Amino acid sequence: MVPTMGALHDGHLSLMRQARTLADHVAVSIFVNPTQFAPTEDLEKYPRPLERDLELCREVGVDFVFNPSVDVMYPADELDVVVDVPALTGVLEGAHRPGHFVGVCRVVAKLLSIVGPNVAVFGRKDYQQLKVIEAMATGLCLPVKIVAGETVREADGLALSSRNVYLSDEQRAAALSLSKALREAEGMISDGVLDPRAIETAMRAQMQAHHVTVDYAAVRGARDLCELDLINTSMMPVVCLVAGRVGATRLIDNVVVGEGTRSPLARG
Numbered sequence: 001m002v003p004t005m006g007a008l009h010d011g012h013l014s015l016m017r018q019a020r021t022l023a024d025h026v027a028v029s030i031f032v033n034p035t036q037f038a039p040t041e042d043l044e045k046y047p048r049p050l051e052r053d054l055e056l057c058r059e060v061g062v063d064f065v066f067n068p069s070v071d072v073m074y075p076a077d078e079l080d081v082v083v084d085v086p087a088l089t090g091v092l093e094g095a096h097r098p099g100h101f102v103g104v105c106r107v108v109a110k111l112l113s114i115v116g117p118n119v120a121v122f123g124r125k126d127y128q129q130l131k132v133i134e135a136m137a138t139g140l141c142l143p144v145k146i147v148a149g150e151t152v153r154e155a156d157g158l159a160l161s162s163r164n165v166y167l168s169d170e171q172r173a174a175a176l177s178l179s180k181a182l183r184e185a186e187g188m189i190s191d192g193v194l195d196p197r198a199i200e201t202a203m204r205a206q207m208q209a210h211h212v213t214v215d216y217a218a219v220r221g222a223r224d225l226c227e228l229d230l231i232n233t234s235m236m237p238v239v240c241l242v243a244g245r246v247g248a249t250r251l252i253d254n255v256v257v258g259e260g261t262r263s264p265l266a267r268g
Contacts, residue, residue, distance in 0.1 A: 233258025
């Protein structure tokens, strides 16, 4: 299964193709989940090109699409159920979007229970979400394997996102500062910089230089998002995470350093 909120792009399609290699049948959910949006966020204007999404699913060989209504997922007589991973959900995205991950956990738990996949594929672009869902599945003994799919990028490094459609040409150029900040962080770590605060400062400066309103620029332990005193990638991979607003559009990105694989941000 590949859970999505629709407005599909090549990043989603790569997850579906990956899922095809892992199972005999692939299901995709398309559901814009209201419980993970704050009142000030873009729920109403979130793109919903359903017919195009269905055609893309057909093209990549998806077997089933689950496109429920809000009333189906959240019946009026249903009491609220809270699923949370407090150690992971109060920081970074959770700090800037209170209640977001409670909504994510609730809907993902529902979707996995309804569809019943053996394997579910989630993209690494939402790295904190991936870690939260992995922890939720383990903690609740859900009979599903969570698999990570790599972030898909444009040729210039911009991570694909359904929200990229909101960007003007000028804003899109500014949005490249997120991947540039991550590339700078990688370079600093490669050059032996051990202080995560120095790297965070450099990432923030790169984004601010392009007039991005920075929510966070963080270096954390890749396994559990723990804060670090010093970087030692031979002992623990690290993840560099950034989030900010380009105009009214909020974007996130990340890169993991120290896993022994070639960086997705590397040129050439």
